[in-house]
Amino acid sequence: MTAVAQRSRGATVAAPRRGRGRRVLLGVVGVLGELMITAGVLLGGFVVWQLWWTDVEGDRAQAELVEELDWVEPIAPVAAGPAELAVAVPAGGEPPVPAEPGHGSTFATMIVPRWDGEPERPVSQGVDRATVLDPLGIGHYPGTAMPGAVGNFAVAAHRTTYGKPFHRIAELVVGDPVVVRTADAWYVYRVTDHEIVTPSNVDVIAPEPADPTADPTRRLITLTTCHPMFSARERYIVHGELDYWAPASGPAPAELTQADPTVPAQDGGA
């Protein structure tokens, strides 16, 4: 009945009201858009932090740990002298086996000549992320053998992020040396094989991984890390066996002082 009146009023009043409504709507959409952009930037920042900054912090913290160990310096290689003084001579007899230390304490370092450019990494007791793997680098599975002992010296480390000590684990081939250093001795292990298993396959760190029910007779090392990279779906496992040991007070093993990291291939022991 008042259609004419409404229409005439609509022409004069509704136009600014519609304009205000549109402004409010645009404002809401604009703020929403800015919030989403902000969320995107923050998520991108998380990726940068996880993939880059944890490496920066991890490398620095692990280098400080190795620095603080304050172990006896290996005798400097005598270039002109007799060969016996230049490199560690494999020692006979039983290798010294350190006692298992308290959780989180650093008792060894690891050097892998194949990973040219990688620093000497600390090895600490425990494998939980919050107190060992994230801040300290390589962790030793509690209850597995210690370096040099009969059984399986099993260690874990990140393959990506937090310093990624085992980033280049897939480069290892059979026969490659893995040098473990403690306050008392050098232990030179050699890679025997590798396997990729599911995370539940914990037999890989058994004293004798080839036969978990058997009594251990060999002095083994096992490196475990995530596989594939940037995923925790599987585990990349590298097994090795002790080649020889030498006292820490002597010169460093030839595996570390040789310029060429290539080593003669050996038969896979397992």
Add this chain to the structure above:
Amino acid sequence: MMYGWLWRHLPGPTWFRAVLALAAAVGVAVLCFTTVYPAIAPLMPFNDTTVGEEQ
């Protein structure tokens, strides 16, 4: 919108506002890197790497 509001309420000339805004952004980034991200990282599903038996 909200960043426009923030910009209008920053004091001083344009160059000073730009410095302030940059400082605020850097502050937020530092806060995230030192506190926020380390706190939420363990909650991420891709960071669950330890199985119970291995502990």
